[in-house]
Amino acid sequence: MKKDIENEMEDELLSEYDFTQMSGGVRGKYVERYRSGTNLVLLDPDVAQAFPNDAAVNEALRMLIQIAQRQQLNTMVQQRE
Numbered sequence: 001m002k003k004d005i006e007n008e009m010e011d012e013l014l015s016e017y018d019f020t021q022m023s024g025g026v027r028g029k030y031v032e033r034y035r036s037g038t039n040l041v042l043l044d045p046d047v048a049q050a051f052p053n054d055a056a057v058n059e060a061l062r063m064l065i066q067i068a069q070r071q072q073l074n075t076m077v078q079q080r081e
Helices: 002-008 031-035 045-050 054-080
Strands: none
Touching: none
């Protein structure tokens, strides 16, 4: 099984490709933008159907955070009583 995975990962580029001849490329051009906050998530189709856009997902998650925080506070208060 491991050997099959290794074979899939082999370089498929032809030996004729010589990237040293390419001009204009800048190594690490987008690395800072990437490091600053890439956070992509793939939603399952049934979940994606409930949320038309990223704003709707963010709003729902913020509401869930608030509910969880309130629940945690209520639990703490009840334990003190």
